[in-house]
Amino acid sequence: MNLFDIPFLVDNFLALCRGIPLTLQLTVLSVSSGAVLAMLLAGLRLSGNRVLDGLARGYIFVFRGTPLLVQLYIIYYGLSQFPELRRSFAWPFLREPYWCASLALCLNTAAYSAEIIRGGVIAVPLGQIEAAKAYGMGRLTLLRRIIAPQALRLMLPAYSNELILVVKSTALASTITMMEVTGIAAKLISASYRPVEIFICAGAIYLLLNFSITRLLRFFEHRLSRDQRPHVVATGEQA
């Protein structure tokens, strides 16, 4: 082990960087589809209908209660056991590790995000919702104009946490042959037998990615919470 072998570190760091696009793809794909599914699940949780609520609860229970790696293996190795599925239109996707990893990450993050969204929605003050109703707002307008903007701000800190977890979870895709950052790291190690240096480089890349994501979200949070900050009133205009 030699942490001062700068040329070696640079070479491998650059090699690992070629995994970033795939890591980001897996993240973006699973986070965006997961967000849609999460909104649906949160909607079911908040529907007030016992059956729908129960369904969503069950889903969340299962996906939060089992390891992501197990979910990933079940999807990648398990689904091919069903001949019906092998004949279906989805098979060309489901036999690809890329789509299996995205699917597992999506299903998993949806379970966590649904609870984050639900928490944001129920934290919107009831009086403000009542005021909107009293002013004749319909359900959709109420959701879009009053609940969503406030819930978004309330859930952002918890959600940025979830995003970081997803970025790190993409590393598991390497176990089903994906050549994202961790996958490339494993390959480089088997060639050079210098795991410490290479894993440090890989760790640095994840840190960098997550640092950018946190900054971006902090910026959004700052913009969305203008009304919470003490007196920075009346931008642009003189009093």
Place this chain on the structure above:
Amino acid sequence: MTDQTRIPAVEIARLEKCYGPLKVLHDVSLTAQPGEVISILGASGSGKSTLLRCVNMLEVPNAGTVSIFGEAYRLDQRPDQPARVVDRRQLQRLRSQATMVFQSFNLWSHLTILENLIEAPVHVQGRDRKACIAEAEALLERVGIADKRHAYPAHLSGGQQQRAAIARALAMHPKIMLFDEPTSALDPELVAEVLKVMRDLAAEGRTMLVVTHEMGFARDVSSRVVFLHKGYIEEDGTPADVFSHPRSERFRQFISTHAH
């Protein structure tokens, strides 16, 4: 004022409201003619808020009807089921004619004061944004907080928030205004500024239903006073009449405990 041929602004007929086994309104009937200012008095828990909230169906009564300018809310009041509103379109239309001012203001905290004022006119009534902004600025001027138009609710004092909330209600061009203890959450020195705005509105001839503990307002500003006790109307008359010749013993006690 009491021209019998006119359509009443609000007509509440034989209203009953239950929360589970607890009946909080018993056969309440109350009619407000256009331009009337009715103060609703009563001890805590007597059902004042519930009655007011039935006028815009924030609470749906289990029996009885509520009409706004002759149009009754269409309700499903079958027994053994929660009462509910049938026609959401109608509900939204009638609600925007009878806007409510709340005890705890309930301004939308993510919007500036100006945005609060134009929110419902633009997104519920579909009016032109520019015109709404101009009008909102005039309204803020009128309630004396024009300088706060770009501030967020959290940056205003209670009295300023309540004046903003009244301006928000006015921006809807309501024919009827409902006030639920609009000054109860305010420090004593802030009450006067809100009452002044309400006095001006009353003088303009707006129909107002005001739940209040402010005896001065009830006595001097309202054209009628209603006293609720345990969900029954026990007094209903002009302030002069009711305050000088109270028929109900409980109202007599109520006046004596609330006289300053």
